[in-house]
Every structure is written in C-alpha cells, then in structure tokens.
Amino acid sequence: MPSKLFVVPCLLLFAATLAAEEDRAVSYYRDVRPILQANCQGCHQPAKQGGEYVMTDFAKLIAGGESGDAAIVPGKPDESYLVSVITPTDGEAEMPKGKPPLSETDRKTINLWISQGAKDDTPASARPLFDQDHPPVYELPPVLTSVEYSPDGSLLAVSGYHEVLLHKADGSGIAKRLVGMSERIESARFSPNGEKLVVAGGSPGRLGELQMWDVASGQLDYSVPVSYDTIYGGSWSPDGKQVAVGCGDNTVRVFNADTGEQVLFNGAHEDWALDTTFSKDGSHLVSVSRDMTMKLYEVKTERFIDNITSITPGALKGGIAAVMRHPTEDQLLIGGADGVPKIYKMFREKDRKIGDDFNLIRAFPALPGRLYDVAFSPDAALVAACSSDDQKGAIRLFQTADGKQLRELLGQKGPVYSIAFSPDGKQLASVGFDGVVRINQVEDGSLVHEFSAVPLTGQTVSTSGK
Structure with missing residues (x-):
C-alpha cells in the first residue's frame, strides 16, 4: 500500500x-x-x-x-x-x-x-548587419589581424570586419570581398594549391566559425560553427585535405577540408589555443597557446603526444601567439609575449628531463614588446618577426643559420599583428593596428608600397587595377 x-x-x-x-x-x-x-x-x-x-x-x-x-x-x-x-x-x-x-x-x-x-x-x-550584397562600410580603418599571399603571388588575403578582402598583390585594387557571419576575422589562409581559402574567426562570446571559400568564384563552400567563442590560427595540412584551428575554449580541432567534418578534438591546453601548423607529412599537428606551451598531437588518433617547449616551472615567459613550420623540415618557429623568436625541433630525440629545453634549436635577439607573428622565408634562409610595444611596432629580419639580425623593415607606424613573405621571397607584407597594408623589400628593408586595406567612406577603390 x-x-x-x-x-x-x-x-x-x-x-x-x-x-x-x-x-x-x-x-x-x-x-x-x-x-x-x-x-x-x-x-x-x-x-x-x-x-x-x-x-x-x-x-x-x-x-x-x-x-x-x-x-x-x-x-x-x-x-x-x-x-x-x-x-x-x-x-x-x-x-x-x-x-x-x-x-x-x-x-x-x-x-x-x-x-x-x-x-x-x-x-x-x-542582428546581422552585412552580407555579400551589403558589405561593410568603413569610416575608419579597422585593426587588421591577418595577411597572406596566394601561392602564385597574385593575391593578398587581408582580414577586415565581417569579411576577408582579396587584394591584387601589387595594391592596385580589390579583387573580391568575402563577407561572412563572423564579425572578427583572426586568420585567412590559402590552400597549398591556392584554390581555397580557410577563414577562422567568430563573434566574441557568441560564435566561433570556420569558413571555406572558393577563391576563383568568391563563393562560400561551407561554414561550420565551432564552439561559442572566436577561433584562431587556421592552417592546412601539406596535402590540402585537412585544416586545423585553435579555439578560445582551449581546444584544438582538425576538419576535413572538403566536407567540414571534424576529425580531431583535443583539450590539452589550459588557455586559448592561438595558432596551429602540421608536420611536413601531415601526420602530426602542433599548437601554441596563451598557457605558454607548444603541444604536439598525432592526427590519426587525436592523441596528445608531448609538450615541445620546456615544462620546467618558471622557464616559460608568457603566452605563445604564433607558430610556423620550416618549409622543408619538421622545425618550428614560434613567437609570443617574451618578444624572442625561437626555433624548435618538432620531435623529441631523447627522454625529457626536468630543467631541459632539449628541442630548442635557436633563440634570436628579442624585439621590443610582444611578438604577434613570425615567418620563414620560402627558402628558409631568413626569419621574420613582428611586434607591438606601447603603440609602436617593429618588423625585423634574421639569418636562420646563425641568428644574426640583418635589418629592420621601414615605415611601420603602429603595432604589427601579421606578416607574410611573397612566394618569391623578395617582399614582405604586413598589417596591424592602423589598418594599412605595407609591402617592404626584403633585400634592403625599404617600404615599396602602402595602401588602405578597406574602402573608406568617400574613397574610390579600384577593382580593375587601372
């Protein structure tokens, strides 16, 4: 009962x-x-x-x-x-x-x-403000966070607000405007064959988004929502079949480039994952984070393998913002809050011991402030790094072999957040706080050209190159 x-x-x-x-x-x-x-x-x-x-x-x-x-x-x-x-x-x-x-x-x-x-x-x-038929209208230049040359050197992909702008690389005009849902664009990277552009961004605190664009047509292939905060540091596997991103939820993810299906998810980081790169054979992935570490994963198994940087308490001096793999070797160029560009081996060759930083190959002279981006030249003979310090910016070139500083690139007028070598290695493009794209000559550091990344109100922008 x-x-x-x-x-x-x-x-x-x-x-x-x-x-x-x-x-x-x-x-x-x-x-x-x-x-x-x-x-x-x-x-x-x-x-x-x-x-x-x-x-x-x-x-x-x-x-x-x-x-x-x-x-x-x-x-x-x-x-x-x-x-x-x-x-x-x-x-x-x-x-x-x-x-x-x-x-x-x-x-x-x-x-x-x-x-x-x-x-x-x-x-x-x-509420959504912009689309392909109603692109953003700029009264002031936006802060620029990403610049990238197409593999053939004909285009520059530059981040804007709610869009990526494809500029003719000589600065003569805008070829296409790729307007998506993400208000903040953190990175835009061309596929190895130059046919696709992967964009990582989002709306802070609301949406992370991975976009895949067809470069020739300017059409969106797909959009994938990723977590509930902005995503960062898009990269391509060498064969162009996968793309990776770091996320504001501390995770690292890999997607099938054709379908957008997620194939790797790992939460080993303890803070935002800001950049990624693949090993030269695509079997492994590397990420860097605000948690001051660079981590290695096996893509096939989604397994965290190792911390590439030292695990000694106090050895690390701030978050790491950028990583790039050597063009032909499994070596990694990184930069972050300590202002010091460094090159590391990707794979450990002996057992780890507390106190060692065995994978470190070379540390270069420090730049003022914190580093936001680093780059190998196409032939890997040079290393470039850009920084921000008290509203001032710098770009410096170093010899990879011995770490010697060669020169500083001229004409920077504020913090610099992204750099890219041209495919022939003769020029270096940069963008940053002031909304201007600058092209410097690598050989002597001279400023060759500068132009606004976006059409400003009342400004006529050429799309024909004339």
Whole structure:
C-alpha cells in the first residue's frame, strides 16, 4: 500500500512538469537561434543560400525558400514547412542535410516557439548587419589581424570586419570581398594549391566559425560553427585535405577540408589555443597557446603526444601567439609575449628531463614588446618577426643559420599583428593596428608600397587595377 501511495505523487509531479514545459515561454534568441546556428545556418546564410533559404535573417527565416511554402506559420507548427523537414521518418529527416536529425528536445523547442507565435526577441546589437550584397562600410580603418599571399603571388588575403578582402598583390585594387557571419576575422589562409581559402574567426562570446571559400568564384563552400567563442590560427595540412584551428575554449580541432567534418578534438591546453601548423607529412599537428606551451598531437588518433617547449616551472615567459613550420623540415618557429623568436625541433630525440629545453634549436635577439607573428622565408634562409610595444611596432629580419639580425623593415607606424613573405621571397607584407597594408623589400628593408586595406567612406577603390 505505501508503494502505491508513493506512485500517485510521482505521477502528479510528472504531469505538472509536462504542463510547466508546455507553458514556458520560448525565446527565439536564447533557445531557438542557437539550435539553428549549430545545425542549419552554415548552409543557409547570405553567402551560401541552400535551397534559396536564408536562416540568419528573421524575415527570410519565416518566409522560406525555393519550395514556395511558408517555412514558419506563427501559431501553427503543423502548417510550417520547417517543422516537416526537421521531423524524422524512420529515423531520418530531410534536414539538416547529411547530418543526424535534430534531437527530440530541440524539435520540441522549435515547435513550442512556433506554437507561441514565433516571435523575434533578438537584441538590436545582435542582428546581422552585412552580407555579400551589403558589405561593410568603413569610416575608419579597422585593426587588421591577418595577411597572406596566394601561392602564385597574385593575391593578398587581408582580414577586415565581417569579411576577408582579396587584394591584387601589387595594391592596385580589390579583387573580391568575402563577407561572412563572423564579425572578427583572426586568420585567412590559402590552400597549398591556392584554390581555397580557410577563414577562422567568430563573434566574441557568441560564435566561433570556420569558413571555406572558393577563391576563383568568391563563393562560400561551407561554414561550420565551432564552439561559442572566436577561433584562431587556421592552417592546412601539406596535402590540402585537412585544416586545423585553435579555439578560445582551449581546444584544438582538425576538419576535413572538403566536407567540414571534424576529425580531431583535443583539450590539452589550459588557455586559448592561438595558432596551429602540421608536420611536413601531415601526420602530426602542433599548437601554441596563451598557457605558454607548444603541444604536439598525432592526427590519426587525436592523441596528445608531448609538450615541445620546456615544462620546467618558471622557464616559460608568457603566452605563445604564433607558430610556423620550416618549409622543408619538421622545425618550428614560434613567437609570443617574451618578444624572442625561437626555433624548435618538432620531435623529441631523447627522454625529457626536468630543467631541459632539449628541442630548442635557436633563440634570436628579442624585439621590443610582444611578438604577434613570425615567418620563414620560402627558402628558409631568413626569419621574420613582428611586434607591438606601447603603440609602436617593429618588423625585423634574421639569418636562420646563425641568428644574426640583418635589418629592420621601414615605415611601420603602429603595432604589427601579421606578416607574410611573397612566394618569391623578395617582399614582405604586413598589417596591424592602423589598418594599412605595407609591402617592404626584403633585400634592403625599404617600404615599396602602402595602401588602405578597406574602402573608406568617400574613397574610390579600384577593382580593375587601372
């Protein structure tokens, strides 16, 4: 008898819980938008309108796409086309395409939101402002965080706000503007064959995003949401089949470059992972972090292998911001808060001992302030590093073989955040705090050319080179 008395209150509690679930107010911004962002918006955004359906704009989300049916009928989930395509039959749903169906909880949330009138409660500050047809308009130059030459030397990929700008490498004009969802662009890197551009960025505290662009057409191949904060340091495997990023959630991830499928996830870092690079055969991955370490992983097994830098307490002098692999060897050039460029062996050749820094090959003379980027010249004969110190910037060149400083590149007018050698090694491009792209001659350090990375209000920008 006591057990039966116990069952009745439990049933009443269960019924009350269900009733409370049905009565709760569902927020589009808080509850529904994250579901769509994680599962749908990568293929349904202005830069990639799958089925002519855009889900990042609320009015277009309601209206629907090429089917002609209203995607969402407020108050009527049974008449909403979106509900029909996300509802599985025999365990499969039409959408998300090529992915498992949304969870039952997510589907119930969407249904309940529609039943309650499908209201938009997105804060004005979080509404999308730009797309390919409405690119950003700049009154002031933005801070620039990334510059990269295409493998053939014809283009420069430069970070902007909500976009990557593909400049003609001689500075004669903008070839393309690649406008995506991420407001902050942290890195843009060409594939080894120059056909694709991988972009790492996001919206701080809200979204991390991996974008893959087709360079020739300027079209977005895919967009993958990655964690809930900005991502950094995109890199390509030597065969162009995989891309890696570091994340603000302390993880390092690798994706299939063709599909965007995640193939490696590792959380060995204790702070933001800021840059990545692959071994020369693509079997291993290296990452650097604000936690002052450089770490090694085996890609196939997703396994953390070792700290490449010293593990001796007090040996490390601040976070590491950048890493680049030697063009032909498994050696790593790094730079960070201590201002000292260093070259390390990727693989340990003897047992680790507390107090050693065995993998260190060479430390170069320090630059003023902290380093934000480092680069090997294409023939690996030179090392370049850029820094920021009290609103001043510097770029210096060193001989790789003996560490001797050769020269400082002229014309820098503020902190420098990214550098890149031209494919022939004769010039070096740089960007930073003042929003200007500068091209210096490597041989003598002279400033060859400088131009605004973005079209400013009232400025006529050539797209023809004339």
